[in-house]
Amino acid sequence: MKKSDELKKIIDELKDKADKLQQAEQYDDAVKVADELKDAVRDYKVAKAMEEAEATDFIATATPANAKSMISDAVMRNRVFNKLVFGRQLNEEEKAFLNNAGTPGQVEATPAKGGYLVPEEQISQLLELRRAYTQLKGYTNVQIALSNAGKQPTVGAETGTLTAFDELNEIHQGDIDFSQLSYEIADYGDIIPVSNTLLQDTDLNLMGIIGQRFARKAVNTENAQILAKLAAITDSPTAISTYKGITKALNVTLDPAFYANAKIFTNQDGFEWMSELEDAQNRPLLVPDVAAPDTYRFRGKEVVVISNSILETSETGTGTVTRKAPMYIGSMSDFLAFFERKGVEVAVSGEAGFTKNATLIRAIERFDTVVADSAAMKSYQVTL
Structure with a gap:
């Protein structure tokens, strides 16, 4: 052997x-x-x-x-990946490239689903595309799931103190409260039709074609799941009418343990409201981050802006409509655990697109979102 x-x-x-x-x-x-x-x-x-x-x-x-051979690594990488996805035979040069250190290397096929896991080097193209959009996932506590379902042990809140004791006396034995985060991975995917004429070129950047459509939908799906957990914090968000309401949320309402990592999450309408806030000297309270000009801060805390189309402003009343923008303040990394099965799976089918001379490419990612500490985030509403 x-x-x-x-x-x-x-x-x-x-x-x-x-x-x-x-x-x-x-x-x-x-x-x-x-x-x-x-x-x-x-x-x-x-x-x-x-x-x-x-x-x-x-x-x-x-x-x-x-x-x-004058074939560049980038072209060879595309060629090998495309052939493996479509089940085509590799020649000796392509096999050697596949097994070389620093190239796509060995990846696991998933026969049960007829798919192929995207190699690390090529998935970076997808990650680059994702960075163009607001990713709430990056603010959560991302965990790699080793199975489709499982539990992660956590330690509960501790408010007790140490016990004073004299020499030769026994130290008091206290209880430790343990809890568990249970996760169950779900599949989220997209079907991308690609012309068969185009696919005849095995050197094309297939991940680029997939990424343009898949990346944004993936971010939107992740954001929607995360926002659903935020919306469930309370049925009655606390009203904020001035900048002092945000200050109180950070300094008083939020536990000091979460203050260091606290951020402000709101939509475009809430961001516009914050941009008009001024102090007693008429100076804006929302200021750009010196190190990252595209990022804004309120009293040193980052403000994360989410599209109105995803995080909607509510409207109530008839005639005179009252509009309220949602706002969440706290530490997202302490609030939410994001369990993901690493990698994106790609599978193909030529039968479904037969009448259009197209091949359907299915891209799937797997994850679950679990609330770890509900006290780490607080829900508010701003009347516009």
Whole structure:
């Protein structure tokens, strides 16, 4: 048996062991197995590269230096990725590129769903596109989920104190309250039709085509799930009419433990209202961040602006309509845990788009949002 085959068997065993430990909530042991898995994957890649080298007849296939392939890494990366997605055979040069260190490397196919996980190098293109939009996910506590469902232990609030004791007296034994965050990963996806004529070019940047449409929808979906958790904080948001209401929210209403990471989340209407706030000397209270001019701060706290189309301003009354903009103040990273199954899966189908001479590309990401500490965020409304 080849060394790479032995290592592949070890990798499969370690994956199975890690999944079982995760399901049994033995997290410390699961982490240790995960470290062993990383080492095994690394050894597997090295063994494959060595086997490829040994199988090559360098003397028989030697070519002059000027005959070296002129294909760039970027083009080759696209070619290899596209062929794997569409199930096409790789030639020897493409196989060598796939197994080289620093290139897409080995990724796991998911036969049950007919998909292919996007390699780390190419998923960076998708992440670059996502940065163009307001991502609330970046403000949460992002956790990598090792399975589709699980629990994460957390420590509850602690308000007790240490006990004074004299020498030879026993120290009082207090209770520790533990809780758990339960998550259940859901699939979110999009179907992107692509012309078959275009797909005949295996060197095209398929991730670029997918990313233009998928990235924004992915951000919108994540934001919607996060905003749904914020909306559930209370049925009656606290009213704010002046800048002093925001100051009180930060200094008094919010627990001091959350003050350092506190931010202000509002929509475009709320941001416009804040931009008109002035102090006694008629100086604006909303000021740009010196280090990041596109970011604004109120009393040193970042203001995150969300589109009105996603975080809507409410309207009540007939005749004279009262408009109220939502505002959330607190530490989002303490409030919400974002569990994600790492990676984006791509799958294709030529049958569904047969009448249009198109291939349908399905892109899927998996995540769940769980409230970790409801006291970390407070809900408000600003009358415009």
